[in-house]
Amino acid sequence: xxxxxxxxxxxxxxxxxxxxxxxxxxxxxxxxxxxxxxxxxxxxxxxxxxxxxxxxxxxxxxxxxxxxxxxxxxxxxxxxxxxxxxxxxxxxxxxxxxxxxxxxxxxxxxxxxxxxxxxxxxxxxxxxxxxxxxxxxxxxxxxxxxxxxxxxxxxxxxxxxxxxxxxxxxxxxxxxxxxxxxxxxxxxxxxxxxxxxxxxxxxxxxxxxxxxxxxxxxxxxxxxxxxxxxxxxxxxxxxxxxxxxxxxxxxxxxxxxxxxxxxxxxxxxxxxxxxxxxxxxxxxxxxxxxxxxxxxxxxxxxxxxxxxxxxxxxxxxxxxxxxxxxxxxxxxxxxxxxxxxxxxxxxxxxxxxxxxxxxxxxxxxxxxxxxxxxxxxxxxxxxxxxxxxxxxxx
Numbered sequence: 001x002x003x004x005x006x007x008x009x010x011x012x013x014x015x016x017x018x019x020x021x022x023x024x025x026x027x028x029x030x031x032x033x034x035x036x037x038x039x040x041x042x043x044x045x046x047x048x049x050x051x052x053x054x055x056x057x058x059x060x061x062x063x064x065x066x067x068x069x070x071x072x073x074x075x076x077x078x079x080x081x082x083x084x085x086x087x088x089x090x091x092x093x094x095x096x097x098x099x100x101x102x103x104x105x106x107x108x109x110x111x112x113x114x115x116x117x118x119x120x121x122x123x124x125x126x127x128x129x130x131x132x133x134x135x136x137x138x139x140x141x142x143x144x145x146x147x148x149x150x151x152x153x154x155x156x157x158x159x160x161x162x163x164x165x166x167x168x169x170x171x172x173x174x175x176x177x178x179x180x181x182x183x184x185x186x187x188x189x190x191x192x193x194x195x196x197x198x199x200x201x202x203x204x205x206x207x208x209x210x211x212x213x214x215x216x217x218x219x220x221x222x223x224x225x226x227x228x229x230x231x232x233x234x235x236x237x238x239x240x241x242x243x244x245x246x247x248x249x250x251x252x253x254x255x256x257x258x259x260x261x262x263x264x265x266x267x268x269x270x271x272x273x274x275x276x277x278x279x280x281x282x283x284x285x286x287x288x289x290x291x292x293x294x295x296x297x298x299x300x301x302x303x304x305x306x307x308x309x310x311x312x313x314x315x316x317x318x319x320x321x322x323x324x325x326x327x328x329x330x331x332x333x334x335x336x337x338x339x340x341x342x343x344x345x346x347x348x349x350x351x352x353x354x355x356x357x358x359x360x361x362x363x364x365x366x367x368x369x370x371x372x373x374x375x376x377x378x379x380x381x382x383x384x385x386x387x388x389x390x391x392x393x394x
Contacts, residue, residue, distance in 0.1 A: 020102050021058065028099035029055060032090060047089050050082045061107065072107030076117050079103060084124030087143075091132045094143045097125045098150035105158040114162075115155050122151040200363070203356070213249035215315060217242050220284055241284055270303040270337075271295050271330065274310055278328060281314045292329045298337055302388050305364050306330075306339050309372070309386045312357045313341040321345025321382060336370070336389035347376045361386070 029051050036044040061075040079100055087093030104118035105111075125147045133141065224238035271293040278289045298306075310328065317323050323345030331338045362372045370388035 020106065024058070024099055024103070025055070028096050032086065032096060035090065043089055047086060050086055050089070053078065054082050058103070076104060076107055080117065080121045080124055083121050084128045087125040087128030088132050089128075091129065092143045093125050093128060094146040094150060097121060097147055098154070101150065101154035101158075104154075105161070111159055111162050114158055118151060118154055118158075122147050203360075210249055210253060213245050215319070216245050216284060217249075219318065220245070237283070241280070244280075269295050270298055270306055273303060273307050274328065274330065277307065277310055277314070281318070281326075285318050287317065287323060287326060289326045289328060291327070292331075294330060294332070296330060296332045296337060298388075298390060301368060302337060302390065305368055305370070305388060306337070306386065308364060309339060309361050309384070310341065312361055313384045316357060316382075317343045317345060320348070323381065333387075336387055339386045341384045342381065344381045347378050347380045347382055349378060350374050350376050 032047060033051055036047045039047075057075045057078045061072050083093055083097050083100065086096060100121070101118055104121070105114045108114040108117065126144050129141060129143050129147075220238045220242045224235040224242070227235040227238070274293055275291070278291055281287065282289050314326070317326055321343050323343035325344050327340075327342045329338075329340045329342075331340070358372070358374060365372050365386055365388060368388050370386065373385040373387075374382070375385075376382035
């Protein structure tokens, strides 16, 4: 495939080099114009025309560097021709050449091009001076020597500045690449962190909902199977409880896969929600529950967190405590809502507890700015206190 020609690098110059332009006009164009003010018309008018051409060429490149006739390279050719002609007309021109040298480095893409074009201009200045003096005149005039020295110094300075600029550009490119690499690593780290947090959230939700439901189904199924012959009425109730628990698990599963509302909890006050949970617990296990559940207004997240803490605590009572009674107290405090769940079971050593349930409760409450306190000892039952701060939530 044919490649399009690359644009002149000088076209990327964002703005005219204003200070260089002011310097060039004041020290380059104005002195020759003043010098020919009293010169004969045959010298004055051509010099003024050439100076005007240089000024217009420079201004056109600075203001409109995109036209085919106004490319920076065209301006440099105009410089070469004009400097040569002015050298002949003024019998000098070295000073204007030296002041003009930055143009060759500003408006070229490479050091080689800048050196070649500025060298061509230097040769033109020398040639104009030689032609003016005549071939039989003195060749190594001060103007010629000053032009050669200016060209050599310009090349050395230009190469040094180009080298510094290229090093700075290379450092900027490396820094940009490093910043981009750091940005990509940060995005990847955020992605991994988000994935880990989502996995932990799903694990907590599954543990607090589906796992508890399946555990309840297993216990109810075992009890129903054992009582089919001796107490078929109770077994029937247990089978109905299994059906209801399975339906609830199905609803929770739909929430987890995103095909149902996120809460997965029926609407209502927190007291009503906890009453239904405690009634189901008593019906499933036969364990007596005393409750103090005033109607407290709280938001949906707080209600769900209190429900999950209650479900996890009751599941632990059923699986581990061997308790005969459970007491549940919901209290509105000035600083928030407290839920206390106490059982008279066997208790445990809290420092030895490594279960996912307590960790999940602490994490859920911490997300709402709350905290969980578990007090227990072997033989003395267990007390779970959940606190969630509120701020006038509806």
